[in-house]
Every structure is written in structure tokens, then in C-alpha cells.
């Protein structure tokens with residue numbers, strides 16, 4: 001992994017081949033730079049927009065570059081600009097990248113720069129054979145950011161947030177032979193304890209005793225037992241609001257007896273992307289310790305498999321809050337886990353609940369792979385989450401809770417059934433969830449698309465994306481400034 005640090009003395013980067021980068025805002029005059037670089041930038045019509053860069057060879061083993069950061073007032077642009085600096089370093093095959101900070105760059109921008117550097121250099125490669133240094137091209141070994149000591153805190157804040165995203169990415173990418181409910185709950189528990197948070201993990205016996213019977217029904221087909229995470233962050237000062245975050249943690253979704261075609265089953269270990277976002281947010285909150293907000297991190301975990309013991313179609317199961325559910329489709333399992341978890345969250349006396357779930361393919365059909373669907377019973381909560389998403393550069397778009405569609409969830413034999421009509425599948429799934437939150441203001445993010453990316457794009461890698469961590473951190477008051 002690339003080491004990323006901030007240096008105050010401007011020690012020369014250690015690698016034999018170094019790229020020195022100056023960050024340049026849009027239409028900023030190029031001054032105090034070698035004339036060869038100024039000429040090259042002019043030749044390429046470099047204007048300082050994000051995505052623009054120009055470089056020259058200086059002395060043997062030393063390259064110089066300018067990287068555009070766009071409008072200097074938009075600090076979050078530095079996250080993207082960081083990626084282009086890393087890209088430039090990679091294309092030149094240097095060992096070290098050194099980024100000089102001018103005093104015009106705000107602390108907030110420094111935090112975004114650190115974030116972008118970490119996100120762009122992270123990779124999930126522990127299952128790949130180690131590269132032979134003799135035959136493979138050199139890798140970017142280190143990134144040094146050179147600025148004065150007053151920048152260290154902002155830089156560290158940026159890294160903490162990016163590390164939380166990378167933690168979530170690692171969890172999503174871990175393959176389902178390793179990432180079982182027990183393993184996932186243990187990762188979360190260890191992290192919570194190391195951050196000094198309160199944490200409880202319910203095992204299958206505890207879940208049965210407490211009546212999480214919808215959750216247990218999904219887990220029944222697997223020899224891997226169900227788990228349920230509940231960690232709590234309490235601020236040191238007064239509590240102004242209490243928030244519960246709830247994440248779907250299906251560590252593998254085969255569909256159960258409503259089995260998926262094998263091509264749709266590929267990547268279904270990512271069906272715990274909601275839980276990963278909640279655990280990543282827990283990491284961010286536990287480090288940043290925001291004031292005034294108490295946060296409950298809740299994640300029901302199970303595998304949806306097939307066996308002689310698996311739950312069947314037409315079974316009627318009574319959930320945690322007493323509602324009976326007729327199972328029409330065992331592949332609509334996420335809403336069953338969430339039904340119990342949301343009812344439990346509402347019982348914690350929180351002011352609002354936000355859930356994240358890789359819930360429906362229908363949401364991907366509607367919004368594409370990049371954008372999460374946002375449903376909410378509260379306009380205020382919906383607006384606040386949209387604002388947070390904009391800051392976090394994570395795409396969300398509101399979808400409607402069409403009350404009339406509730407009729408489509410009526411069951412002849414139970415209070416509700418777990419499958420709506422083919423059309424509007426993301427909406428009926430959200431309406432199903434709404435039945436379990438009571439009066440607590442609630443929002444649901446269907447992250448089936450953005451939890452995993454087919455290909456890399458700027459700071460976003462291919463594979464598990466950690467989508468939701470930055471949005472939640474921003475929403476809970478963990479800010480870059």
C-alpha cells in the first residue's frame with residue numbers, strides 16, 4: 001500500500017524517481033515555477049480545471065507537474081484533484097509523489113486532498129500473488145504532502161474519513177468464504193471496542209429469545225448462524241439528537257428457494273453493503289467524536305442459502321414487532337431482516353432512523369448503478385440527506401412512497417406479504433419497510449447500484465465502493481473543515 005504522510009520540512013522524497021506537484025486553481029497565474037513547466041502548461045493550454053495536468057522532466061529522476069484544482073472556493077474539488085495527481089505519478093511510473101501546499105489552500109481543502117490521496121491509492125489485492133519487483137513496473141510507494149505544521153490536523157481528519165471508507169470497501173470486497181455473519185459481526189465488534197464504543201452482538205439464541213423471527217427465517221437455510229450488531233456512540237457533552245443507522249448485512253444472497261439465475265448470483269457477497277456503510281460510519285464517528293449526537297449502529301446479518309431447513313414460500317412468520325408476514329419470494333429477504341432491525345431501532349427512542357440496503361434490482365433499473373434511491377417519511381430528513389450526499393459527492397435521488405401501492409402488499413392470510421408487483425419494485429420494498437418504523441422519522445437508501453462499481457472512476461475503485469460512509473459522516477456532523 002502507498003504510504004501517505006504530511007511533511008513540514010520538505011524533506012526530499014525518498015524514491016529514486018520523484019514527481020513534484022504544484023496545485024493550481026482555475027485561471028491562476030503560474031508563478032514561482034520553472035519556465036520549462038510554465039511553457040509546457042501553456043503549450044497544453046492548461047487552465048487549472050480539475051482533470052488538467054502538465055508535466056516536464058527536470059533533472060534525472062525528477063519530474064515536475066501542475067495539477068488543476070478548479071475553483072479554489074470549492075474545497076471538495078481537492079478530492080478529485082488528488083486522484084489526477086496520483087494518476088500523473090502512476091503514468092510516469094515514479095516511486096514518490098510530493099505535493100506542495102501553497103498557503104492559498106484552505107484547511108478544509110487539505111482534508112479533502114488527504115481523503116482523495118488515500119481513496120485513489122487504496123486497493124484490495126491481498127489475494128493476488130505479490131508482484132516481483134524485478135519484472136513489474138515500480139509502484140507508487142509514497143505520497144508526501146509538504147506544508148506547514150498547522151495543516152497536520154486537517155490532513156489527519158481527511159485520512160480518518162478515507163480510512164473509514166476503505167474499511168467498508170474491504171468488508172464488501174472480502175469473499176463470502178470468509179465474510180460470514182459471524183466474521184462480519186466480529187470485525188465490527190473489534191473496531192467498536194477499539195474506539196471505546198458500547199457494543200453488543202446478538203447470536204442466534206439471543207435473537208430467538210428476543211423474537212427476531214423474520215431475521216432468523218432468512219438465516220435458517222445456512223449452516224452459518226445469524227448475527228445482529230448494535231453499537232452505540234455517546235458524545236461526551238449533552239445529547240441534542242439521537243440517530244439510528246441500520247444496514248442490511250446479507251453476506252451472500254443466493255435467493256433461497258426463489259433461487260437467482262447464476263449470472264445474477266455473481267457478486268451477491270456485496271449484499272452486506274448497507275451493513276458495511278454503517279460499520280464504516282461507525283469507524284468515522286468513533287474517531288471524529290462529533291458533539292451533540294448519539295448514534296446507534298445496527299446491522300442484521302445472515303446468509304440467504306438453501307437447505308432442508310431453509311424457509312419456504314408461503315410460510316407465515318411473526319416479526320419482532322408482532323406483524324405477520326407471508327413469504328412469497330425468498331429472494332426478497334433483505335426487507336425481512338430490516339423489518340426486525342427497524343422495529344428494534346425504533347424501540348431505542350431515537351429521533352430518526354436511516355437505513356441503507358442493497359435492496360432491489362428495480363432501483364438499479366430506475367436510477368442506474370451510480371445513484372442510490374432515497375425514500376423518506378420526513379421531507380426535512382430527506383433534504384438533509386440530499387445535502388449531505390452532495391457534499392460527500394455521493395449520488396442519491398428521491399423516489400416516492402406511493403401510499404396507494406400499499407394495497408399491493410396485502411396478503412390473504414397474513415398482515416402483509418413480502419413481495420409487491422413487478423412494477424415499482426423499489427417503491428413497494430420501501431413501503432414494506434415503512435410498516436416497521438412506527439412514528440419515528442425514517443429514511444431508506446436503496447444502494448443496490450452504487451455499493452459496488454464495475455469499473456474505477458476517479459477516487460472510486462472497481463468493486464466495493466464504501467458508498468454511504470461519507471454521506472453518513474457528513475450528515476452526522478463529521479466535516480472536513
Ligand code: BES
Pocket residue numbers: 253255271329331332333334358359360361362364419420425448449
Ligand atoms: N440483494 C438483492 C437486490 C440486489 C440486486 C442487490 C442486484 C444488488 C444488485 C435483493 O435481495 C433481491 O434479490 N431483490 C429482488 C427483489 C424481488 C424478489 C422482489 C430483486 O431485486 O430482484
Ligand code: ZN
Pocket residue numbers: 253255330331332333334
Ligand atoms: Zn434477494
Ligand code: ZN
Pocket residue numbers: 250253271331333334358359
Ligand atoms: Zn438481497
